[in-house]
Amino acid sequence: MPSSSGAPHDLSSSAFEGKVVLVTGAGRGMGQASARAFATRGATVVIGDRDADRAAQTVKLIEQDGGIAEVVPVDVTDAASVRELIATIAARHGRLDVAHNNAGVFTAGGPAGDIDEQQWRAQLDVNLTGVMLTMKYEIQHMRAHGGGTIVNTASNMGDHLRYPGTGAYAASKAGVSALTRAAALDHVSDGIRINAVSPGATDTLMTFLPGESETERAERLNGTIPLGRLARPDEIIAAVLWLASDAASFVVGHDLVVDGGASA
Known part of the structure; x- marks a missing residue:
């Protein structure tokens, strides 16, 4: 069984x-943990990522765990690229059972x-439009x-x-929550269950400020979390696995918050 950065045990x-199973943004962080977790539970995992080297590293880790994975490059902001991703999965495997849209x-x-307009567009393009296109x-x-x-x-x-200075990111992720619930109602009658997970601060590279050390990050963030620490990636992925599994068969259109009480 891999370390806690891979698969939880529940x-x-x-x-x-x-x-x-398709996992986007699986070249590192929570996406990599998700891909490893699904693979250790018997899935054939498709790594959808625009960074081929990082994606290949995830495949290597999965194969070391004894799992099966492959890379299909994708830019989630480009409709043609996403369409080709799904077509490739269908051609190679004939099916797509689970998708974790994590990029x-x-x-x-x-x-x-003072929001920089390029940063605004970049975050909405990847975080919200990317989810819309992959879901579509x-x-x-x-x-x-x-x-x-x-x-x-x-x-x-x-x-x-919400935190000061994060309006663009917050808007993009609030959009994911709303889009998830709308899509869930649109397609539950098609036999498709759609849900979201909302992580809090997690021990991944994304939570570091430029040049920040682990100690400095902990001093900045731990006090904002009632549990007093950042989440481990496997604690977030435990929620993803549950939502994707038959154990959550009656859960539709839910946004599961996993943040150590920060938003309680």
């Missing part, structure tokens, strides 16, 4: 046996009156092939909680 090792970027951006083509495939499950990565910093 679902059986065969929970996704025979399933084909995202974060730039603090500054106060609303995943849904089209799943609708024609008997259904499936989709989990989108939103954030507690959006629909649930």
Whole structure:
């Protein structure tokens, strides 16, 4: 079993046996942890990432764990690229059972009156439009092939909680929460369950400020979290796995907050 940066231990090792699972943004951080977690539970995992080297590293880790994975390059902001991703999965595997739409970027951006317009567009393009496009083509495939499950990565910093200077990121992630719920109602009758997970501050590279040490990050963030520490990636992925599994078969259109009480 991999370390805590890989798979949590609360679902059986065969929970996704025979399933084909797509994880976007799986070259590092929570996406990598998600891909490893699905693979250790029997899934064939497709790594959708625009960084080929990082994606290849995730595949290597999965293969070392004894799992099966492959890379299909994708730019989630480009409709043609996303359409080709889903078409490639269908051609190679004939099915797509689960998708974890996790690709995202974060730039603090500054106060609303000073938001850099390029940073605004970049965050909405990846975080919100990227989720819309991946869901669109995943849904089209799943609708024609008997259904499936989709989990989108939103954030507690959006629909649930806000910090000064993060308006662009918060807007993009609040949009993911709203889009998830709308899509869930649109497509539950197609046999597709759609939910979101909203992580709080997590021990990944995304939570570091430029040049910041682990100690400095802890001093900045730990006091904002009632549990007194950042989440481990596996603690977030435990929620993703549950939402994607048959154990959550009656859960539709939910945004599951996993943030140590920060937004309670």
